[in-house]
Amino acid sequence: MAHGHVRPVSPVVDHAALFAAVPDPHVVLDGDLVIVEVNDAVLKVMGLSRDAVIGRRLFDVLPDGPEHADNRRSLRSCFLRVLASGKAETLAIRRYDVRSSVRPGESGEQWWSTVVTPVFDPDGTVGAVIVRPQEVTRFVLDRRLRGRRPGNPPSVPLLSRLLRVRDGQDPEDSPRRQEAVEAETYQRGQELERLNEELRQAHTRERGVAIALQESMLHSPDLPRHPDIAVRYLPAVGTLNVCGDWYDVVDLPSGGLALAVGDVVGHGLEAATVMGMLRSALSAAARTVSGPAQALETVGVYARSVEGAPGSTAVQVMVDGENHRITYSSAGHLPPVLLRAGGGCEFLDGATDPPLGARPVHVARPQAAKRYTPGDTLVLYTDGLVERRKEDIDVGLARLTGVLASFAGLEPERMADAVLARLGFTSGGANDDIALIIARL
Template sequence: MKDDRIDYAAVFQGLPGMVALITPDLVFADANEEFLRMSGRTREQVVGRYLFDVFPDNPNNPGATGMRNLEASLERVLATGERDAMALQPYDVQSSERPGEWEERYWSPVNAPVFGPDGRVVLLVHRVEEVTELIKARGGPDGDRTRVLEAELYTRARELQEVNERLRQAHAREREVALALQQAMLPVPGPVGRHRPAVRYRPAVGSLNVCGDWYDLVDLPGDCVGVAVGDVVGHGLRAAGVMGLLRSALSAASRVAHGPAQALEVVDLYARSVDGAENTTVVTTRIDWETHTITYSSAGHPPPALLHTDGAVEFLDQATDPPLGARPDSVPRPQGATFFAAGDALVLYTDGLIERRREDIDVGLDRLADSLVRHRGIDPEPLADAVLLELLPPDGATDDTALVIVRL
């Protein structure tokens, strides 16, 4: 094949099926010729206009749900970043030539995300298969069989819609219960010794993508404080329960262990007996204000960031081992240490803050460092708000996020 550039705009317009591009605000960015032809619309009537202004539900048909189902599908794609194939949908489509008249159409849509460089969904691909002629075929020797097929397909479509709605409601209820359980198990943010850290938790936008993350802050002997964050694999009620067990175990171990590494070794042994605890990531630190040192140990977790007053950001990544329960045998875990100066800030977080789909983790770490440096002169509370505002997607992240900032 010659090394000629492919005219993708011409390819898009020449696609044999109905395809449209929709923005996250549900506005048509483009539509190919087949989409315009089959929908009976001109380019001027579609491009740049809100999807449901172009194709509203029929106000004369209270049972019309096609457009509402389409909106729910598009919102799922935006929230999850995953492709969503819809069941066969009956639509009432207003005639472009005869306003006020509605045509019964049957479309089978599939919606898929297009990601930008930052991993966010920047466009939605809306592909539609037109099956109206198949459903509405009449006459001939197969006329009766076609009418039976039409009725069966319509019935199955309505049944699938009802099942999807019941699942959505069940997921929403489980999300509420899981969040309530998590809030009951996590410590209430408050002073630790003479210090008051800033603590934030942001749940994911997905129905069940919540409750795997936790944080913990404990007073330790001497002028010391233990700070930890962790992330359980999985979501929902099960993850919330596992999270509570591991957080409590680490909190107790930190009070009696000789350091963060030994505390993780104890919790690692415990995690082997807890179903669902395997591959949990966690990092725990011990801040000693007398010696101005931070000791730390990580079980597969993103490294804490130490923000120095001169604007340098040091990632504490010299004591990282596999997640909890990942090794068949128990072995000593590594422990690192670093010095801090008065006014520095220690930042612990979970991967929802920095990781984006199809993006190297170093990009997220650089983004965090840049945000911390820009706001290094402010107190922990506004600093936490600024970091979340800059790093989390404006429409919500697909993974929950915990963040703890301690001024040293």
């Protein structure tokens, strides 16, 4: 018989049986916080049957009453954050009077530490959460100091003694010092959770103000009259949902249409402020001058007097629907794409000049024109859509045209969503700001 390395056979895992047998309690909740599955440990702890919990909202099963109101608020906030962010969270130790007949001779007081973990659907969204409560009652009871219950702050003399013990200034040896450190750690953990909740609430308020400000600055009153134009705006991650990129859609007095996107250096509120100023200036210039080059010249002069504006890029395209003609000019911006109805792509790169405010004196900007066929699609975008770290920009541009060609038959709204999804911008924002216009001509 030949001998050699024998590859072990992987066992077939019954995941349902495995979940049921896990010794720690695990609860699966759907997006509405309804219990869709529990393991046997949950039923044992709660002293309830499976039929009594499956299909019910978690907060209809957990202990009720005013003494548990704070626990319920913290849990609910935690669940909603995990559903929205897709990131696991751990709650500090909390007291629950769980309905249980497992230990009839003991106190009904129980202490639990809870971990909430997201479960992702195939499309990358959070479809459910797993709640893993871990009972730490013995730990808490064993470490009560001089009758002080967890959650109640120690008296000043006792706290002073605990700190002396922790710092080695007390004659008692290590057991008491360890006890003091654990008590202080628990108390600080509770305080940290309260502070985190206050910070989340403050961030939510600030984010609401920032979103309202950005929406106001990006408002295009002419856009609703153009159902064949789709716009998208994705701020970089961690920027309070505001950024320095912009888009604009303007109906011209001549009967034509002006489309523009731009990019201010930087992120956040400072960049958004500069963005609002340049966008307004370009929008006004487009309505009063004869072409995109003159509009960018006007804004370029203005940019030299605005702190943070020099170096900003912009591109404007004016569409003459009667003559099927596009006129465009770029101030240091990436070229728009003309997507032909058959799927071919052309870059509008015949009139590129330095960014706004880059020249100390006025120089006329170039302008170019291109004819189009009804049914073609014009795509304007900012660099966050195509740039990747350690990758040549030409690679990103080729990737964009390939994606656009594959979706040439879609209407603009569906095309915008499909392009962003194919390029990997489906959730959580991006590493850089993105503004996008897709217009069916």
